[in-house]
Amino acid sequence: MPPAAIAVVRVSGPRAGAALRALAGRVPATRRASLAELSDAAGAPLDRALMLWFPGPATATGEDLAELHLHGGRAVVAAVEAALAALPGLRRAEAGEFTRRAFLNGRIDLAEAEGLADLLAAETESQRVQALGMASGHVSRAVEGWQARLLTLMAGAEAELNFGDEEDVQLLDDCAHRLCDGMELLASELGAWLARPGAEVIAEGLSVVIAGPPNAGKSTLINALAQRELAIVSPVAGTTRDVIETPLALDGIAMRFSDTAGLRSESADAIETIGIDRAKAAVQAADILLWLGNPHDAPDHPRAILIAAQADRWRGDAAAEAVAARCDLTLSAATGEGMERLHRMIVDMARTLLPREGEAALRQRQRAALADAKDWLTVDAGSREASDLILLAERLRLAALALDRITGRAGVEDMLDTLFGRFCIGK
Known part of the structure; x- marks a missing residue:
C-alpha cells in the first residue's frame, strides 16, 4: 500500500x-x-x-x-x-481477480492458486517453503502423473469392453486382474501421500501445550519463551485459570504455545474447575506436550517432554534431584538454565511432524479429494467387482473425477469465490 x-x-x-x-x-x-x-x-x-x-x-x-x-x-x-x-x-479489479483470470485461462490450476495464496500469507520459513512448492506445481505434477496412469488403466478397460472377445472368459478375467493390480498400486501411492502431515499444521502452527500442577513454573516458562510478560506469575496456586495462547516461530517453524491452568484433583472454585477442564482438553489436542511436574503424574502423550522446572529453587534437595533424574530436561526459566536445550528438543520433535524436505503437504480439501480417489481405487479381491470390467471402469472414472477436484477442473465455482477472495486487489 x-x-x-x-x-x-x-x-x-x-x-x-x-x-x-x-x-x-x-x-x-x-x-x-x-x-x-x-x-x-x-x-x-x-x-x-x-x-x-x-x-x-x-x-x-x-x-x-x-x-x-x-x-x-x-x-x-x-x-x-x-x-x-x-x-x-x-x-x-476485485480481490484475487488477476489470479482467478490466470486460473480460468489455464495459466495455473487450483492447487497452484492455493499455493500462491499461502505464499502471500507466509510468515515463517517453513510456511514459505511449503507454499512455494505448492505454487510451483509440486502437487499438480503429482496429480498429472496419477491421472495419466488412470487414463492408461481406463483405456485398457474400455478397449477390452469394446473390442475384446466376449466369449473368452479367461481373457476378461486376466484384464480385470491387471486392472485390480494397477488400481492397488496407485491406491497405495495415494495412501502414502495421505499419511504425510497436512498443510494446516504448517500454516496454523504446531500446538505446543505447557501443562503441570499449580505453581510448577508454567507461566514463567511461556513468558521466557515469548520474551514478554504474557501470563501473570504469582505464588498463589490457581492464578492461571484459562488457556493462554501465543504464536511463536522457532527456527522458522510456526508454533502456538499455550499456558494452561494447573492440574490438580481438587480446585478452589468453579471457575478454576472450568480452567482445569480446558487444560485437559488442550493437552489431549497438543502436538507437543511440555510437562512441568513429577513424571509419574504426566498424561499419556506420544510427544511429551518431561521437564524438571524451577531448578534454581530446588538445587541440593535430594528428593527433588531424584525426581529430576527421571525427566528429560532440567530447566530454570528464571535463570535461563536449559532454555537452549529445550529450544532444540522442541524443534527436533516438531520436525518429525512436518513434511520432509522436498515433500509437499496437502490442504484439507486436497486430502479429502485424494481420499475419495483412493477409496474408489480400493477393491476387495474376492468381491464381484474385482472380476467385473464395467464396475472397475466406473471406479476408475470416479477416481479420475476425484483427482480433478484437486486441480479444479470440475465443480469448483463456490470454492473459487472463497479462494480468490483471500487475495489482495493487486493479485
Missing part, C-alpha cells in the same frame, strides 16, 4: 493496449520497459513512469497485460487510477 518507492498498476484484458495509448500515447515494444510521460484525458501530467506491454496469451493472466511502474506516492497512484477508471471498458 502507498506510500512506497514504486507502485505497480496492472491492466489485464482486451483494453490493456488502449489504456497505454490513452495515458502514454503509444504501446512500447513487447516485454521491454519504456520510460513514458503519463497524462490524463485532458492532457494534465500524471507521472513519469516505466510501462511494459505483454500481449496474450503468454502472460500471467493469459490475456493482454499492461503494467505501469509509478512513483509510489498516494496522490500519484490515485491520479493514475482515476484516469484509468475514466476510460471506456476499464474497471477496478
